[in-house]
Amino acid sequence: MKTQSALEKVLAAGHLAVTSECGPPRGALPDKIKEKAELLRGYVDAINVTDNQTAMVRMSSFAACLFIGQMGLQPILQMVTRDRNRLAMQSDIIGAYAHGIDTMLCLTGDHPCFGDHPMAANVYDLDSIQFVQMVKIMRDEGKFQGGDEIQNPPKMFIGAAANPFGDPFELRVARLAKKVKAGADFIQTQCIYDLDRFEKWMEGVRDRGLDEKVSILAGVTPFKSVGMAKYMKNKVPGMSVPDELIKRMSGVPKDKQPEEGIKICVETMQRLKEVKGVRGFHLMAIEWEQKVPEIVERAGLHPRPLV
Amino acid sequence: MITAEQKPIQEIMEYVRPYSRILLVGCNECVTVCAAGGRKEVGLLSSALQMAFMQEGKVLDVKEMTLERQCDPEYVEELAGSINQVEAVLSMACGCGVQEVARRFKEKPVYPALNTKFMGASERQGVWAERCQGCGDCVLGLTGGICPIARCSKRLLNGPCGGSSHGKCEINPDVDCAWQLIWDRLKALGLEKRYEDIAPAKDWRASRDGGPRRIIREDLAS
Ligand code: SF4
Ligand code: SF4
Numbered sequence: 204m205k206t207q208s209a210l211e212k213v214l215a216a217g218h219l220a221v222t223s224e225c226g227p228p229r230g231a232l233p234d235k236i237k238e239k240a241e242l243l244r245g246y247v248d249a250i251n252v253t254d255n256q257t258a259m260v261r262m263s264s265f266a267a268c269l270f271i272g273q274m275g276l277q278p279i280l281q282m283v284t285r286d287r288n289r290l291a292m293q294s295d296i297i298g299a300y301a302h303g304i305d306t307m308l309c310l311t312g313d314h315p316c317f318g319d320h321p322m323a324a325n326v327y328d329l330d331s332i333q334f335v336q337m338v339k340i341m342r343d344e345g346k347f348q349g350g351d352e353i354q355n356p357p358k359m360f361i362g363a364a365a366n367p368f369g370d371p372f373e374l375r376v377a378r379l380a381k382k383v384k385a386g387a388d389f390i391q392t393q394c395i396y397d398l399d400r401f402e403k404w405m406e407g408v409r410d411r412g413l414d415e416k417v418s419i420l421a422g423v424t425p426f427k428s429v430g431m432a433k434y435m436k437n438k439v440p441g442m443s444v445p446d447e448l449i450k451r452m453s454g455v456p457k458d459k460q461p462e463e464g465i466k467i468c469v470e471t472m473q474r475l476k477e478v479k480g481v482r483g484f485h486l487m488a489i490e491w492e493q494k495v496p497e498i499v500e501r502a503g504l505h506p507r508p509l510v
Numbered sequence: 511m512i513t514a515e516q517k518p519i520q521e522i523m524e525y526v527r528p529y530s531r532i533l534l535v536g537c538n539e540c541v542t543v544c545a546a547g548g549r550k551e552v553g554l555l556s557s558a559l560q561m562a563f564m565q566e567g568k569v570l571d572v573k574e575m576t577l578e579r580q581c582d583p584e585y586v587e588e589l590a591g592s593i594n595q596v597e598a599v600l601s602m603a604c605g606c607g608v609q610e611v612a613r614r615f616k617e618k619p620v621y622p623a624l625n626t627k628f629m630g631a632s633e634r635q636g637v638w639a640e641r642c643q644g645c646g647d648c649v650l651g652l653t654g655g656i657c658p659i660a661r662c663s664k665r666l667l668n669g670p671c672g673g674s675s676h677g678k679c680e681i682n683p684d685v686d687c688a689w690q691l692i693w694d695r696l697k698a699l700g701l702e703k704r705y706e707d708i709a710p711a712k713d714w715r716a717s718r719d720g721g722p723r724r725i726i727r728e729d730l731a732s
Contacts, residue, residue, distance in 0.1 A: 285664070289711065311671050314663050314681045325664070332668040333711040348711060366672030371693050377705055378669050385708055393672055440673040440680035 205342070208306040208360035209277040210249045210389065212510035213483075214418045219476065220483030221504050222279065222391065222420060223495050224251035225271070227262035236267045240276055242492045246499045248507055249277040249306055251391070251485070255286060258318025265295055268304050279362065280304050283312025288328040289337065289348050296338065300357030308362040308391060309334040332385045335363050339386030361386055365419075366393035367404035369441040376407035383417045390417055391485040394424040394435070397443035398474055405480050414480030421475045422485045425494060426464035429453045465498060472502040511540035511631070512604045513638045514547060514624040516555070522600065523562060525621040529597040530569065534559075534623070535589065535611065536576035537603035544638055547602030547624050549576040555602065555623060580607025586614050593618055629660075646716030646723065652704065654695030661688035667709035669693075 204211060213220045223243050228235035236252075243250055250271055254264040268278035280299050282292060296307070311331045315323045329337065337348045338361050345356035363382045367375050379390065395401045401421070408414050426432040429452040436444035448467060455463045475481050484504070488495050499505045516522075526532055534556050542548030556572040563570040573592055577585040580603035589611065593599070598619045601608040605626040612620040628640040643660045649667070650657060659665045663681045670689035673680025677690045696702055714720070 311664055311666065313673070316681050327664045327666070328714065329711050330664070330666040330668050331671075332708060336708065337711065364672065369670060369672045370674045370676055370687070371670070371690055374669060374689075374693055374705065381668055381706055381708060384706070440675045441671075 205388065206305050206358040206360040208249075209510060210279070210306050211360045213248045213508060214389065216508065216510055218483075218508045218510075219481075219504060220249075220418070220420060221247045221486065221499055221507065222249045222251055222483070223247045223486045223488065223492070224253060225267065225492065226253045226256050226490070227264065227267035229259070229261050231262070233270055236262065236270050237274060239492045240271045240274060243495055244274075244276060245507060246496045246505060247486070248483075249279050251279040251281055251308060254281040254283045254310070254312070255318070256313075258285070258313045258315045258320065260319060265299055265304075268299065269302055272303055277306065278304055280307040281310060282307060282334075283310045284327055284329045284331065284334055285312035285315065285325050288326050292329070292334070293337070293341065293347055296341065296359065297353065297357050300359065305358060306360040306362065307338065308364065309338060309387075310364055331363060332381050335361055335382060335385040335387050343386075360388050362389045362391060363387040364393070365390045366441050367395075367401050368393055368397060368443040372400075372404075375404055376411065376413070379408060379413055379417075380411060383413055387417055389482075390419045392419065392422040393441065394422045394487060395471060395475065396435070396448055397445050398471065399445075400443055401475075402478060405478050409480050414482075418482040419480055420483040420485040421472075421478075421481050422487060423468050423471055423475075424487045424489060425468035425491065425498065426452055426460070427491060428457070428460045428464070432464075461494075465494060465501070468498055469501045472498075472504075476502075511543055511629070512606070513544045513627045513630050514541050514604050515627060516546055516551070516602075517623055517625055519558060519562065522555070522621075522623050523559065526559065526570065526598065526600055531571040531573070531596045533573045533575065533589065533592055533596040533599045535580065535599060535601050535603065535607075536574075537580040537607050538576055538578050539580075541602060541604055541607075541624065544632075545636075547604075552576055552602055555600075577603075577607075580604075581610050583610065583614065586610050589615070644717070645712070645714075646720075647713065649709070652707075652709065653692045654699060654701065656688055656692045656695055658688050658692065661686070661691070667712060669705065 225239045252264045252267045264281050268280050271278040309331055315321055315325050338359050340346050341356055342358050345353050365379050432449050432452045435442050534552055536547050536549055536552035552574050556574050560570050579585045593615050600621050600623050601611055602623045608622045629642045630638045630640045633639050640660050645659050663679050674687040679685040679687045
């Protein structure tokens with residue numbers, strides 16, 4: 204074991220892991236984050252806490268992770284390179300680790316133009332691959348990025364994202380290979396709707412043996428409505444939503460659409476379970492955390508293993 | 511070249527409103543090429559200002575000059591003969607030219623008539639696009655001659671983010687994804703393998719993060 208991470212333990216024991224996410228509130232509202240996290244208790248192995256998701260200011264991931272940790276749940280600290288330079292990132296990482304946070308997800312982050320501060324300076328001192336590399340060197344060599352020694356270095360279980368649906372497609376396996384080379388321990392993918400393209404990507408991943416080197420958690424997000432499905436298809440860059448799914452969602456009356464969305468999500472998970480190299484799921488029920496237990500149960504992933 | 515665009519006329523008018531005699535100085539280099547501050551634009555702005563003030567019942571006396579290079583002390587010196595006849599200078603050079611004039615003539619207020627934009631190239635008639643951010647440690651040799659710092663919206667050095675879609679950048683479908691361009695070019699050159707080398711964290715000291723930069727050529731410096 205590289206770390207004390209609960210997620211690492213679940214994966215090492217050979218279970219399909221389940222993670223989900225909580226978006227922190229847009230204000231000093233500790234109860235909000237606690238309520239959301241409480242809904243997930245017993246149904247997921249760890250909870251991602253987003254970092255100024257879609258470039259909107261929210262309570263910091265670090266602070267929200269602390270609340271979740273105090274509840275006896277396992278937070279995953281998400282961090283984007285958009286808002287922090289390497290000094291700020293490293294100090295937050297050792298700070299988080301000092302508070303018992305041992306799992307993190309290293310991201311570049313959406314461009315500020317999508318959020319509520321499009322006028323902000325963007326940082327991007329590092330890219331996500333250099334970020335992973337930095338956290339690995341902190342952990343394994345006990346060194347800061349600048350080269351100095353760290354006293355009691357942070358032992359982070361290191362996650363990164365992968366988007367099999369971004370372009371150019373032929374580069375997407377190579378990009379994963381780079382993240383693995385940089386030191387990623389686990390991967391959480393972009394929401395999967397286009398199973399054919401995902402399976403094609405996984406084929407490329409397996410051909411290079413990357414699935415043996417990194418634990419891939421397949422990302423899924425249930426549609427709440429046909430409107431959301433269309434939004435995902437048309438408005439979110441680097442997302443692939445097949446037309447059949449839009450048709451399927453619009454084929455049911457409005458009040459039945461949430462159930463149809465959950466059905467699609469569960470079916471997707473069942474099919475993904477059969478894909479060799481998928482080591483678990485990352486369930487992103489955006490502002491719909493209360494549905495996570497049901498989805499986890501229906502996908503046959505409850506109860507969660509005790510590790 | 512350095513590209514620039516004229517400021518809104520209202521903003522320029524506010525700068526020159528307190529004066530009745532100004533020197534309007536163009537530059538014959540980059541800003542001439544991008545049609546923002548050459549001899550022709552000096553003439554146009556001069557008439558536009560005089561007419562606008564005329565409507566307010568004010569006569570503005572504008573002396574026009576266009577220097578070979580406004581960022582070069584040798585040419586800026588040519589203003590010495592006229593500077594005492596005016597109350598202020600309005601410069602149509604890039605920010606470098608404005609500052610050179612301000613440095614030389616310490617007692618004279620100098621105002622910019624342009625917004626200096628970026629180092630770029632002409633894509634087609636009337637269209638310029640950013641190409642270089644002067645990072646001080648050029649990586650074009652690794653990226654097929656396409657700059658990931660100036661042309662990727664997140665200045666990523668190790669490949670496309672998840673938002674790259676059909677060759678376009680996530681920020682705007684009118685913006686090319688630099689990494690799609692880099693990848694296409696590496697393929698065309700048969701250098702795909704190069705993509706998998708990890709580009710290490712950049713040393714931004716060579717860029718503006720290291721403080722204001724200077725080049726000293728011992729062989730030329732006097
Ligand atoms: S790598 Fe640096 S020097 Fe080279 S083109 Fe890009 S910004 Fe300019
Ligand atoms: S879409 Fe391409 S150009 Fe835009 S930020 Fe991502 S990698 Fe950079």
